[in-house]
Amino acid sequence: MIYQIVTSFIAAATFGVIFNAPKNSLLKCGIVGMVGWVLYYWLVYYQGFDQVVGTFLASFLIAIISQFFAKKFKTPMIIFSVAGIIPLVPGGLAYDAMRRFVENDYSVALPLAAKVFMISGAIAMGLVFSEVVNQIIKRSMATRQ
Amino acid sequence: MKNSHTDANAVVDVCLLAGKIMLQSGAETYRVEDTMMRIAASYGMEHSHSFVMPTGIIFSIDGLDPTKLVRITDRSTDLHKVAVVNSISRKISAGELTIKDAHQQFKQIETAHEVYPIWFQILAAALASGCFLIMFQGQWHDFFYAVIAGGLGYTCMVYFHDLVKIKFFAEFLASFVIGMTSFLFIWAGFGLELDKIIIGSVMPLVPGLLITNAVRDLMAGHLVSSLSKGAEAFLTAFAIGAGIAISIGFSF
Numbered sequence: 001m002i003y004q005i006v007t008s009f010i011a012a013a014t015f016g017v018i019f020n021a022p023k024n025s026l027l028k029c030g031i032v033g034m035v036g037w038v039l040y041y042w043l044v045y046y047q048g049f050d051q052v053v054g055t056f057l058a059s060f061l062i063a064i065i066s067q068f069f070a071k072k073f074k075t076p077m078i079i080f081s082v083a084g085i086i087p088l089v090p091g092g093l094a095y096d097a098m099r100r101f102v103e104n105d106y107s108v109a110l111p112l113a114a115k116v117f118m119i120s121g122a123i124a125m126g127l128v129f130s131e132v133v134n135q136i137i138k139r140s141m142a143t144r145q
Numbered sequence: 146m147k148n149s150h151t152d153a154n155a156v157v158d159v160c161l162l163a164g165k166i167m168l169q170s171g172a173e174t175y176r177v178e179d180t181m182m183r184i185a186a187s188y189g190m191e192h193s194h195s196f197v198m199p200t201g202i203i204f205s206i207d208g209l210d211p212t213k214l215v216r217i218t219d220r221s222t223d224l225h226k227v228a229v230v231n232s233i234s235r236k237i238s239a240g241e242l243t244i245k246d247a248h249q250q251f252k253q254i255e256t257a258h259e260v261y262p263i264w265f266q267i268l269a270a271a272l273a274s275g276c277f278l279i280m281f282q283g284q285w286h287d288f289f290y291a292v293i294a295g296g297l298g299y300t301c302m303v304y305f306h307d308l309v310k311i312k313f314f315a316e317f318l319a320s321f322v323i324g325m326t327s328f329l330f331i332w333a334g335f336g337l338e339l340d341k342i343i344i345g346s347v348m349p350l351v352p353g354l355l356i357t358n359a360v361r362d363l364m365a366g367h368l369v370s371s372l373s374k375g376a377e378a379f380l381t382a383f384a385i386g387a388g389i390a391i392s393i394g395f396s397f
Contacts, residue, residue, distance in 0.1 A: 011273045020170075022224070076172065076227055085356075
């Protein structure tokens with residue numbers, strides 16, 4: 001688990017470098033990526049959750065933290081969320097599916113491809129959900145004032 | 146200073162320049178539109194309309210003033226510029242900048258270089274590849290090989306993109322190089338798990354920003370730009386997959 005924490009932090013921060021994120025936000029990119037990945041890892045490998053559910057919850061958390069950072073440091077949210085989302089992208093599964101297709105093993109490849117599609121959808125839904133929650137909170141704050 | 150013809154022209158110019166920089170640096174469509182309209186509003190043009198697509202921006206102010214269009218041909222990811230434009234537009238909203246100053250500042254960012262030198266980005270991509278190998282249950286034994294394959298792949302990506310200017314082709318070649326390098330490591334008896342090394346080193350090429358942006362735009366109702374960004378992301382993913390698939394085809 002310690003290795004996972006360290007590597008996910010480094011991976012998210014280095015992705016900040018690849019995307020040319022501002023220097024003072026690299027550390028925060030790393031933190032967002034680390035928290036998201038640790039939640040995903042804990043849910044999937046320790047609690048036995050399905051990958052799709054784990055991805056959804058992790059991307060939801062990432063979006064919430066990114067919004068919090070965006071508001072606090074007055075920078076666009078996208079800077080934090082992008083680096084955090086990257087580890088959740090189902091690159092491994094997509095690779096597996098592609099490889100089965102190349103080996104003419106279609107019956108194994110199709111379920112894998114469907115899973116890739118489901119996980120991408122889960123990432124998207126997590127982001128959308130947090131946005132909706134954010135807007136509801138904003139609106140209720142506005143009406144209260 | 147309101148509403149004389151030359152003033153309106155200057156405002157439209159500043160707005161378009163800001164929008165252009167943001168769109169070229171990979172900002173979301175709704176943020177580009179929002180920023181342009183905010184700038185216009187703070188210079189006294191309350192009713193402005195903008196139409197932003199990944200390939201161009203149309204901007205107009207109500208009345209007799211001309212509508213202007215800029216074409217966007219080159220798109221990359223530069224979150225630093227997005228953040229800087231954002232902070233300048235905040236200053237404009239607060240009324241701290243005249244049109245002339247704002248124009249000058251935007252011009253300055255437009256020509257600014259990337260924050261990190263290219264060798265540092267390649268190093269970052271290489272390190273990220275190694276870390277992803279561990280995150281995807283790989284063994285520490287393969288860490289070094291993933292770092293080399295990932296670094297080599299990203300270098301190829303940057304180099305080929307300079308050479309041919311067609312992004313998909315550069316991605317295809319880069320992932321092909323990654324596949325072949327990883328295979329050579331296994332073949333020579335250094336690496337242990339081919340799959341894990343390839344997956345880890347391909348990650349820096351994955352179109353994560355495009356996917357995230359496409360979804361957020363779709364949600365905000367920008368159907369045209371979200372679908373075209375989605376198509377771009379799909380093409381990128383396909384290019385990477387095809388490159389890997391061909392290199393696997395060679396190796397079996």
